[in-house]
Amino acid sequence: MSGWRTHSGPAVGLDQHGIDTDQLIPARFMSTPRTEGYGRFLLHDQRFEEGRPIPGHPLNTADAEDARFLIARRDFGVGSSREAAVYALVDFGIRAVIAPSFGDIFAANAVNNALAPLRVSEAAAESLLSLTGTGATELHVDLTATHMNAGQEKIAFALDDHWRTKIINGWDDIDLTGKHQGAIAAYREADMVRRPWAVVARGA
Amino acid sequence: MTAPRTLYQKIWDAHVIHTREDGADLLWVDRHLVHEGSHHAFARLAERGLRVAEPGLTTGVADHYVPTRGTPASEAIGRMIATLRENCARHGIRFFGQRDPRQGIVHVVGPEQGLTLPGLTMVCGDSHTSTHGALGAIAFGIGATEVAHVLATQTIWQKPARSLRLTFDGALGPGITAKDMALHWIARLGSGGAQGHAVEYAGSAVRALSMEGRLTLCNLSIEGGARCGMVAPDDTTFAYLEGRSFVPDGPHWEAAREAWSDLPSDADAAFDRDVTIDAAEIEPTVTWGTSPEDALPIGATVPDPDRAATDRRDHIARALDYMGLSAGRPLSGTPIDQVFIGSCTNARIEDLREAASVLAGRVAKVPGLVSPGSALVKQVAEQEGLDRVFRDAGLTWVEAGCSMCVGMNGDIVPPGKRCASTTNRNFRGRQGPGARTHLMSPAMVAAAAVTGELTDVRFLLTGRAA
Ligand code: SF4
Numbered sequence: 306m307s308g309w310r311t312h313s314g315p316a317v318g319l320d321q322h323g324i325d326t327d328q329l330i331p332a333r334f335m336s337t338p339r340t341e342g343y344g345r346f347l348l349h350d351q352r353f354e355e356g357r358p359i360p361g362h363p364l365n366t367a368d369a370e371d372a373r374f375l376i377a378r379r380d381f382g383v384g385s386s387r388e389a390a391v392y393a394l395v396d397f398g399i400r401a402v403i404a405p406s407f408g409d410i411f412a413a414n415a416v417n418n419a420l421a422p423l424r425v426s427e428a429a430a431e432s433l434l435s436l437t438g439t440g441a442t443e444l445h446v447d448l449t450a451t452h453m454n455a456g457q458e459k460i461a462f463a464l465d466d467h468w469r470t471k472i473i474n475g476w477d478d479i480d481l482t483g484k485h486q487g488a489i490a491a492y493r494e495a496d497m498v499r500r501p502w503a504v505v506a507r508g509a
Numbered sequence: 510m511t512a513p514r515t516l517y518q519k520i521w522d523a524h525v526i527h528t529r530e531d532g533a534d535l536l537w538v539d540r541h542l543v544h545e546g547s548h549h550a551f552a553r554l555a556e557r558g559l560r561v562a563e564p565g566l567t568t569g570v571a572d573h574y575v576p577t578r579g580t581p582a583s584e585a586i587g588r589m590i591a592t593l594r595e596n597c598a599r600h601g602i603r604f605f606g607q608r609d610p611r612q613g614i615v616h617v618v619g620p621e622q623g624l625t626l627p628g629l630t631m632v633c634g635d636s637h638t639s640t641h642g643a644l645g646a647i648a649f650g651i652g653a654t655e656v657a658h659v660l661a662t663q664t665i666w667q668k669p670a671r672s673l674r675l676t677f678d679g680a681l682g683p684g685i686t687a688k689d690m691a692l693h694w695i696a697r698l699g700s701g702g703a704q705g706h707a708v709e710y711a712g713s714a715v716r717a718l719s720m721e722g723r724l725t726l727c728n729l730s731i732e733g734g735a736r737c738g739m740v741a742p743d744d745t746t747f748a749y750l751e752g753r754s755f756v757p758d759g760p761h762w763e764a765a766r767e768a769w770s771d772l773p774s775d776a777d778a779a780f781d782r783d784v785t786i787d788a789a790e791i792e793p794t795v796t797w798g799t800s801p802e803d804a805l806p807i808g809a810t811v812p813d814p815d816r817a818a819t820d821r822r823d824h825i826a827r828a829l830d831y832m833g834l835s836a837g838r839p840l841s842g843t844p845i846d847q848v849f850i851g852s853c854t855n856a857r858i859e860d861l862r863e864a865a866s867v868l869a870g871r872v873a874k875v876p877g878l879v880s881p882g883s884a885l886v887k888q889v890a891e892q893e894g895l896d897r898v899f900r901d902a903g904l905t906w907v908e909a910g911c912s913m914c915v916g917m918n919g920d921i922v923p924p925g926k927r928c929a930s931t932t933n934r935n936f937r938g939r940q941g942p943g944a945r946t947h948l949m950s951p952a953m954v955a956a957a958a959v960t961g962e963l964t965d966v967r968f969l970l971t972g973r974a975a
Contacts, residue, residue, distance in 0.1 A: 500628075502762070503765075505566060
């Protein structure tokens with residue numbers, strides 16, 4: 306996975322709160338191999354009716370085709386732990402989601418795929434949403450900064466420091482954990498003595 | 510003297526391998542459950558040529574895609590189950606597949622087989638992993654990248670959650686269940702109300718719950734945004750576990766019992782937040798909207814967006830539009846098209862008994878599906894004759910799996926149809942595109958089946974054991 310530090314591009318707005326992961330990608334698409342691309346499934350049932358794009362949906366406009374950022378209201382990505390919700394956003398081209406709050410599992414999944422969950426105040430989300438309206442607005446995000454730029458406006462965002470580092474470097478936890486192998490093995494050995502009952506019994 | 514600690518802290522502390530400078534801990538994982546959705550994670554492992562670190566601590570269960578009737582609905586669905594079977598075989602992981610007597614919904618199977626134990630850390634690539642906390646474990650859902658990490662290392666990076674104690678004082682009224690307790694607190698605190706918190710359920714009404722009830726309560730923790738939900742282990746827990754397949758026996762059982770009795774939160778342990786709820790105030794609760802927080806007592810009326818708080822207006826209006834409901838009308842009496850009894854929330858034996866007690870000797874006015882939570886639950890239910898009650902009432906009795914909770918196997922609610930459901934999510938399209946879901950307890954679903962509309966089950970319980 307490749308990391309990133311800055312991105313500029315169109316931001317589209319979804320004036321909804323509590324966009325859950327079942328909406329981000331309906332369950333029926335999740336048996337698809339990732340190699341086939343998940344972008345077309347993003348918010349599928351909001352965007353399409355009987356296979357045809359619903360006109361007026363912010364993700365169906367010409368502006369949305371090159372969208373790099375998505376702005377929404379609070380509780381973005383609540384619900385199911387499906388990482389496919391992140392795949393759909395990433396494959397659509399989105400690099401950061403900007404909202405007042407996120408579902409915990411979604412946010413962790415996002416970071417693992419270099420999708421930045423950027424937290425902003427309710428007021429900032431409000432003003433960004435009014436900037437985009439049903440179209441798009443240009444945003445510039447530098448992850449090493451504390452503000453993003455929308456034209457002349459500067460908007461503060463929050464991102465956990467470790468997450469910031471992970472996204473910038475495109476790091477993967479399996480690599481990071483590798484260097485703790487000795488500590489893991491030592492824990493395992495001591496734990497076998499301390500809690501012999503915790504290993505899985507044979508089962509009938 | 511060590512400082513007083515909560516149940517969560519005690520388990521957490523016992524699992525820390527390493528603490529990173531930013532405060533995240535590398536935790537040992539005692540149990541890892543995988544289901545069909547793990548295909549992305551296994552693919553990542555394969556890409557890197559990695560092996561599963563601890564196959565013995567890992568269990569595969571087919572649930573999300575298993576057909577509840579006959580053969581898989583499509584080739585793609587069949588392939589999902591086959592892929593899980595192959596991945597488990599390749600890595601030497603125990604696998605409960607279709608037609609295995611131990612198969613069922615992963616969160617029903619874990620406790621039922623005794624894989625879930627007090628004091629453990631457990632993860633699964635599924636948000637309702639919070640269910641297992643009912644036995645006094647730290648159990649939470651993770652995404653595919655994290656599943657791959659746990660497969661490869663048997664560890665996970667986590668920052669400790671803040672703590673929230675939800676105390677249910679007093680006793681529940683007749684006909685009121687753990688499902689009502691859960692919907693009640695989620696409606697009160699909101700679907701993000703417990704975000705970033707580990708919830709410990711406490712109080713006399715929680716102590717009085719059976720293991721099944723506690724599992725239901727913890728299952729829904731995630732719908733309030735919590736990282737996990739827990740109940741301190743007690744005699745109810747130990748009695749439930751003793752003798753189950755994967756529970757330690759002999760001297761290990763004795764050692765475990767001793768370790769477990771130290772787990773409950775110390776009397777003076779501090780919680781970041783404390784919320785107290787009077788159990789007696791809880792009524793049969795149903796959802797009217799498209800988020801589990803959109804829940805009200807059955808005697809209430811559909812909320813009016815124009816009278817709601819400004820930040821709720823838009824959500825309520827959109828939800829009512831999707832649900833085909835008009836503001837101000839009583840919830841009770843809303844006609845339904847079908848019912849579903851199933852899912853990791855409410856498809857354990859006690860749930861089926863509860864629904865059957867309402868349905869016995871009655872006929873459903875609408876069609877419906879009853880999918881037991883596991884093959885074992887199905888077997889016990891059939892021994893007790895519950896399948897007959899459901900069939901005689903006109904409902905369809907099928908095999909165990911996630912079924913209509915999420916519709917991955919093809920069991921879906923048709924567009925625009927209204928379903929009274931014992932499941933956990935009433936999100937748009939959750940039970941199928943355009944499906945309208947009302948969440949409620951098994952008894953309330955049974956009542957809705959009998960009357961063909963949302964109904965206060967208490968009217969149907971007169972002279973019956975609730
Ligand atoms: S029953 Fe529903 S909520 Fe539970 S694991 Fe299956 S799909 Fe998820």
